[in-house]
Amino acid sequence: MVVTQLQAARKQLGYKAGEVIRLLRQRAHSLDIPVMTETSLKTKLSVWENGHEQVSEPYRRLFREIYGRTNEELGFPAEEDDQSNELRARLRLARTIDTTTVEVFRQQVDNARHVDRRFGAISLFEQLHSNIKQIEDLLRYSMIAGHRGPLAGVLTEVSTLAGWNALDRNAYSQAWDHYERAKAAAREAGSAPLLAHATAEQAFVLVDLGEVEQAARQLAHARAIAEGVASPLLRSWLAAAHGEGLAATGQRDEALRAFDAANALLPENPQDPALPFIFLGGSNLDRWRGNALAKLGEPAAIDHLTDVLARVPGEFTRARVGTLVDLAFAHAAAGDRDAARHYAQQARRVASQIKSDRQLRRLSTLILPGNTSGVA
Secondary structure, eight states: OOOOOHHHHHHHHHHOOOHHHHHHHHHHHHHTTOOOOHHHHHHHHHHHHTTTSOTTTTTHHHHHHHHTOOOOHHHTTTTHHHHHHHHHHHHHHTTTTTHHHHHHHHHHHHHHHHHHHOSSSGGHHHHHHHHHHHHHHHHHHHOHHHHHHHHHHHHHHHHHHHHHHHHHTTTTHHHHHHHHHHHHHHHTTTTTTHHHHHHHHHHHHHHHTTOOOHHHHHHHHHHHHHTSOOOOHHHHHHHHHHHHHHHHTHHHHHHHHHHHHHHHOOSSSSSOOOOOTTTTTTTTTHHHHHHHHHHTTHHHHHHHHHHHTSOOTTTHHHHHHHHHHHHHEEEHHTOHHHHHHHHHHHHHHHHHTTHHHHHHHHHTTTBTTTSSSBBO
């Protein structure tokens, strides 16, 4: 009986056929390669190992990775250097990047932001992950310095949006990883403003985990990164973010001073095409301050948030949910059980519609006056 090199390699490594089948299926799934059924793959492995049929791509690649052997060592056609061909193909594709390509990716991210504001995180999960993978693959093989920076900038933006989406689903580890990618991409892009923004957003993962002191320090660090290099609009946003972090630690005066700084920095026209991820116009900065007032248990939170709620634009569904939750907490702190329940019920209904697990989790911790349990 002829023992092929493929079969010999398996036996030398001590693998049973069933183990190889399992590894092949796992690896194919992780690389988005069509996965054969266990029965079909068992038949194929026998055919391949007995030399009745050449192993085809992408399974040659899988065998190389699992066995740690070259094409020649596994008896695959030596003239077909699959790894080299694959690398050349990826390099060729990366060379097609131009300013138009980058702008297409940037527009996709901007469109995703609009969807996120109105419909929440769940509708964007697959799209954002697909965009991230595409951009990462192009960036990994791009050799043109002039294209790497802009492409890395888009990767930062899509990663921060994915991070915020993950946080809204209470997927803390995923959110953290997205922000780590965003920060690395911002460094690749050579953009301190993008790095400051990603660093600040990541701090809210810490806030939600209860690591509020560390979050406040990270937010202060984000402001330091932006000092002297970022626009007044971004520095206003960072000051407000720091204010929320300080409020979470109970530092009332410091938090309110941070919001005063945000107001002072806010330009008359709070829109910047270079910062499409910053929304501070209209009710947005006021809403943020109201959130901090509610966290601090300030009586002024109720009137402030009631005014804000009437001014939240219809497309900002996620913002509206957050304001309703803040109002529920503010009324509960003031001892108004009926009002707290009223706003909590509204918030729960809208949060359920957009599947905001983060806001639903917040509501689960709400204690109504005279009650020892959360809102039903």
